[in-house]
Amino acid sequence: MAEQITTLLGGTEDHDLTRLAEYRAIGGYGAGLERARAMTSDELIDELQKATLRGRGGAGFPMGRKASLIDRKSAKPKYLVVNADESEPGAFKDRQVMATVPHRLIEGCLIAAHAIESKDVFIYIRGEYLTEYEILAGAVEEARAAGLLGGVEIIVHRGAGAYICGEETALLESLEGERGQPRPRPPFPPVAGLYMAPTQINNVCTIATVPLILDMGAEAFAKTGVPSSPGTAIFSVSGNVVRPGNYELPLGTPMRELIYDHAGGIAGGRELKAVIPGGSSVPALTPDQIDVPLDYDSLGAIGTFFGAASLIVVDDRCCMVQLALRSTKFYMHESCGKCTPCRVGTRWMVQILESIENGTATRDDLDLLENVGDNILGKVLCALGEFAVYPVDSYLKKWRAEFVAHVDGGGCPFHGSSSLEGILAPSDMHTKLEVLV
Amino acid sequence: MSTFYDEVQEIRARYPEGSRSAALPALRLAQEKHGHLSRAALEETADALDVTPAFCYSVATFYDMFHLEPLGTHTVEICTNLPCALCGAQKVVDAFEDALGIKAGETTEDGNVTLRAVECLGGCGYATVVAVDHRYRHNVKPEDVSEIVDGLGG
Numbered sequence: 245m246a247e248q249i250t251t252l253l254g255g256t257e258d259h260d261l262t263r264l265a266e267y268r269a270i271g272g273y274g275a276g277l278e279r280a281r282a283m284t285s286d287e288l289i290d291e292l293q294k295a296t297l298r299g300r301g302g303a304g305f306p307m308g309r310k311a312s313l314i315d316r317k318s319a320k321p322k323y324l325v326v327n328a329d330e331s332e333p334g335a336f337k338d339r340q341v342m343a344t345v346p347h348r349l350i351e352g353c354l355i356a357a358h359a360i361e362s363k364d365v366f367i368y369i370r371g372e373y374l375t376e377y378e379i380l381a382g383a384v385e386e387a388r389a390a391g392l393l394g395g396v397e398i399i400v401h402r403g404a405g406a407y408i409c410g411e412e413t414a415l416l417e418s419l420e421g422e423r424g425q426p427r428p429r430p431p432f433p434p435v436a437g438l439y440m441a442p443t444q445i446n447n448v449c450t451i452a453t454v455p456l457i458l459d460m461g462a463e464a465f466a467k468t469g470v471p472s473s474p475g476t477a478i479f480s481v482s483g484n485v486v487r488p489g490n491y492e493l494p495l496g497t498p499m500r501e502l503i504y505d506h507a508g509g510i511a512g513g514r515e516l517k518a519v520i521p522g523g524s525s526v527p528a529l530t531p532d533q534i535d536v537p538l539d540y541d542s543l544g545a546i547g548t549f550f551g552a553a554s555l556i557v558v559d560d561r562c563c564m565v566q567l568a569l570r571s572t573k574f575y576m577h578e579s580c581g582k583c584t585p586c587r588v589g590t591r592w593m594v595q596i597l598e599s600i601e602n603g604t605a606t607r608d609d610l611d612l613l614e615n616v617g618d619n620i621l622g623k624v625l626c627a628l629g630e631f632a633v634y635p636v637d638s639y640l641k642k643w644r645a646e647f648v649a650h651v652d653g654g655g656c657p658f659h660g661s662s663s664l665e666g667i668l669a670p671s672d673m674h675t676k677l678e679v680l681v
Numbered sequence: 682m683s684t685f686y687d688e689v690q691e692i693r694a695r696y697p698e699g700s701r702s703a704a705l706p707a708l709r710l711a712q713e714k715h716g717h718l719s720r721a722a723l724e725e726t727a728d729a730l731d732v733t734p735a736f737c738y739s740v741a742t743f744y745d746m747f748h749l750e751p752l753g754t755h756t757v758e759i760c761t762n763l764p765c766a767l768c769g770a771q772k773v774v775d776a777f778e779d780a781l782g783i784k785a786g787e788t789t790e791d792g793n794v795t796l797r798a799v800e801c802l803g804g805c806g807y808a809t810v811v812a813v814d815h816r817y818r819h820n821v822k823p824e825d826v827s828e829i830v831d832g833l834g835g
Contacts, residue, residue, distance in 0.1 A: 333762045333801040371709075371746045372802055374815045399695055404705050405745030407800065421701030423743040439697055482764035482805035489806040524763050524801075554805070556764055570763055574800055580743075667766040668774055668785055668798040670745075 247271075250460060250468070251476050252453055253492050256344045262379055264386045267347040273392050276458030280355040281394065285316060288359040294462035296474050297454070301327055301410075301447030302522070302551045304473075304540040307356075307454070310444055313434035314360040320441035322362040324353060325419065328369040328380075328448045329403055329410040332523035333574065334554035337478040338448035340490050342369070342376040345452060346383035350398065352451035355458055357396050360444050364397050368415050371404045407578035411626045412445045414580065425582045426626035449478060469495035473539035477553045481507045484514060484559035484663075495539040503534065503557060514559035518643075522551020524571050525631030527638035528558075548638075563662035564643040565650050568636045569597040573669040575632030586629030589620040593632065600647060603655030610647055614640060685714055689729035704730060704740050708747055717748045745799070753788040753795035755833045757781075758812040759821075761798045764805035769822075773809045774798055776823035780830040793835030 249255050249270060259266040268274070280288055292308030299305045314322060326349070330338040341349060353365045369377050381400045387393055401419055408414045409424040416438050418424035437443025453475060457465045466474040473495040479502055482488045486508025493502065499519065503509065510516050518528045521538075526549040529536070536542050540550040558567065576590035596613045599605040617633035624630065640647055649657045656662065683691075689707045696702035707726050708718065715722035718741050720734075727734040741747040757777060761770045774785055777796055783789055785798040804810035807819035813829060821829070 330803050331801060334764055334805050336803045336805050336807075339803050370803070371744070372812065372815070375817065401702070402705065402709070403744075404709065404747055406743060418705070419702060421704030421740065423740055439700060480806060482808065483767045488764075488808070520763075556767070556805070558767060562767065567763070570761075570766060574762060577800060663769075664766050665771070667771045668761045670761070670798055670800055 248460060250456060251492050252341065252348070252449060252456070252478060253345060253490075254456075261345045261347060262343075262383060264347060264383070264390060267345075271459065272347055272455070273351055273387070274459075276455050277351055277354060280358055280458045283358075285359055285361050288355070291462050292359060292454070292457065295457045295465045296472075297450060297457060297465075298473055298540060299447055300449035300453070300477060300553065302332070302549070304550055307446055307450050310434065310446070311356065311359045313432075314444055315435055315442040316361050318442050321364055321439075322360050323438045323441055323443040324357045324360060324362045324365045325412075325415065325438060325443055325445045326353060326365065326367040326448060326451050327410060327412065327415060327445055328367050328373070329415060330373075330448070330552075331370055331407040331410050332525060332552045332554060333571075334482055334520065334523040334556040335480050335552040336482075337480050337490050337553065339373060339376055340478070341448050341452050342373070342380045346380045347387065348455055349380070349448060349452040350383060350387050352454035353398055354392075354394060354396055355454050356444065356446065356451055360442075362444070363395060365399070366419060366438070367398065367400045368409070368419055369400060369402055370409070371402050377402055406580075407574075408580045408626075408628055411628060414626065415445070416443070423580070425580045426628075428625055470537065470539050470542075472541045473550075477538070479538065480552070480554040481557065482554070483557035484511050484561075485509065485557045486511050493538070496537040496542070499529075499534045499536050499538055499555070502538065502555065507557070510557070510559050512559075514561065516557065517560045517562060518558040518564070518567075518639075520556040520558070520635060521554075522549045523554040524556060524574065525549075525627075525634060526551045527634050528642065530642055549634075559663070561661070561663040563601075563656055563658045563664060564639045564646050565597060565601045565656065566658075566662050566664040566667070568639045569594065569601055570664060570667050570669070571635055572597055572632055575628065577670055579628060579632075583624040583626075583629060585620045585623045586632070589616050589629065590632050592616045593636065597636075600650045601656055603650065603653070605651050607648070607651055610640065610644075610651065685710065685725060686729045689726070693730070701730065701732060701736075704732070704737070705744070708737065708741055712747060717751050719749075751788075751792075754793050754835075755814055756795045756797065756812070757829070757833075758797045758799045758802070759785070760800070760802040760804065760808075760810040760812075762801035762805075764801070765808040765810060768808035770809040772823045773811065773821055773826065776826035777830070780826050789835065791835055794830075794833055 413427035414424040433443040693703040
């Protein structure tokens with residue numbers, strides 16, 4: 245009897261789990277998959293609901309409940325789509341899962357597909373992840389050749405470089421060969437998703453966790469983590485820490501423990517200034533807020549988001565206006581252009597932030613910056629525009645004195661010594677627009 | 682050896698009939714064949730997908746990895762998003778610009794190397810991330826740059 249694996253990256257210390265034989269040697273494609281296949285669709289969804297596995301992509305919606313929303317009576321095919329378009333600045337966990345435990349993801353696809361009576365699975369992987377694509381596509385071939393797919397077709401589909409395609413309806417558009425622009429909802433994907441058929445969409449880590457639930461049982465799974473957010477999560481830690489990297493820990497682990505014990509604290513003996521806890525799109529936290537437990541509800545309670553479980557740690561050398569400017573340039577670059585508030589608003593935000601940084605802004609411009617944000621929030625089809633506003637709004641509120649010092653002092657108080665000094669936005673930001681003229 | 686047209690038909694067969702899902706894979710294939718998505722490449726792709734060249738143009742202009750202008754033989758793409766930036770990505774950009782004698786966004790005069798500053802590559806814990814011909818190099822420091830540039834020949 246193989247040793248019980250209870251974590252997403254479990255077994256990778258002693259085994260090369262990219263190889264099918266080694267994955268099977270630790271119990272992969274074994275009792276859990278058999279158990280799932282012996283269940284009816286209803287029984288399996290019930291088991292997944294009991295586990296309360298919350299979506300690891302950002303929104304935290306329970307995976308089992310998502311499966312229960314699929315219109316299984318539809319005459320159309322049912323699709324399972326895995327969102328492997330990991331593009332949130334700060335996030336690099338899905339990449340490690342695909343590179344080190346691809347078969348766990350594939351086994352998760354087989355179980356999740358069985359739950360919604362689907363025979364067609366698409367894994368949409370961001371185009372930049374070439375090495376991970378090769379590993380994953382190779383693993384799918386190996387599983388197919390070994391007859392493990394059980395009549396389910398898995399296609400690994402590469403994106404071509406667009407942050408917006410991590411948004412589920414933009415991803416569907418892109419998978420259908422179109423420009424990756426979000427769709428209005430309703431209809432929601434469980435009713436009319438890919439090719440307008442019932443579609444379940446989940447993040448890589450969510451689906452790759454499913455085999456663990458079937459192996460150990462929903463009740464045992466729900467015993468780790470916290471009751472509202474069971475299980476473990478892979479936390480990506482980046483920025484100014486001693487040991488950046490991915491750490492898989494039970495949900496509810498205090499943020500301070502992750503940053504100071506696991507990641508070794510702030511590098512170079514500097515002071516902590518800010519933590520952006522869920523990837524660059526969420527409100528930042530100040531040093532006095534980092535005793536928060538890392539789970540969806542606890543982070544929500546202090547006004548931020550669990551997001552992609554990706555912590556960007558910022559030390560005291562960083563100018564918050566420059567941080568806001570670089571962040572907003574990213575969202576401006578990635579705005580798909582469909583909704584005016586986001587397309588135009590992100591440009592306004594960049595212009596205002598540039599004027600604050602170079603000392604030509606007035607105090608009124610701080611209010612204008614907030615006002616532009618207010619005119620994006622809730623007025624766009626998808627969350628991208630809001631992702632531009634949430635962090636900047638938090639920098640402006642929590643580090644207001646620094647913004648005011650820029651305005652009153654006629655420019656950046658760091659005088660060229662900020663850690664982000666001179667940082668470039670993408671070099672094609674303007675040339676691409678010229679091509680269209 | 683199968684032709685571009687045949688290869689695209691093989692890709693189309695993986696997706697439901699009548700869908701345009703083969704567009705991204707086909708454009709990628711055309712770009713590999715032509716070096717960039719020239720007018721001829723877009724027309725050839727449109728023919729193989731049974732869509733208009735305008736459709737291919739509209740899709741190609743949306744995605745960062747599709748290039749409508751010629752690229753160098755090699756591409757060097759440096760992540761300059763927040764996590765890499767906080768760890769000194771700009772100094773890595775400076776070092777590449779010095780070593781290659783061009784600015785980010787440009788191609789060397791001999792057509793050997795295109796240098797780009799790009800958005801997050803998903804290697805934030807291993808800053809600075811540099812993709813050399815689409816293969817990631819982790820923890821790149823300014824002092825590593827000359828070795829990488831030497832490896833590109835030219």
